[in-house]
Amino acid sequence: MRRTSKGRWVLFSTAAFTTISGFLFDWNRLHLHDPDWSPHARFHAAQSVVSASLLGATGLYFLRRSGDNPKRDLAMGALLPSLFYTVSGRMLPNLHAASGHQR
Numbered sequence: 001m002r003r004t005s006k007g008r009w010v011l012f013s014t015a016a017f018t019t020i021s022g023f024l025f026d027w028n029r030l031h032l033h034d035p036d037w038s039p040h041a042r043f044h045a046a047q048s049v050v051s052a053s054l055l056g057a058t059g060l061y062f063l064r065r066s067g068d069n070p071k072r073d074l075a076m077g078a079l080l081p082s083l084f085y086t087v088s089g090r091m092l093p094n095l096h097a098a099s100g101h102q103r
Contacts, residue, residue, distance in 0.1 A: 008063065008074075011081075014082075015059035015060045018052050021056075022050075023053070032045045032046060055084045061077075
């Protein structure tokens, strides 16, 4: 990161958090290693961890890169981690409905 600003710091922090958050919050006995979860549910939990890690790490790569097109690198560094949260946010109503809970 050649230029340091509050915006870049926020993007960098978000990408770093996206990279490690799945391992911190899902890789435990209450989620990914829960014996009560079906194999299909564990597959999707693992898929979510891997997706978040790859999108966050790729975002970090573009934010740290000093390539020939810094605007594109900044845009990719912002876009890639946000894709995980966009897709996750879109799925929340479906997950709530699938759980059988009433509002």
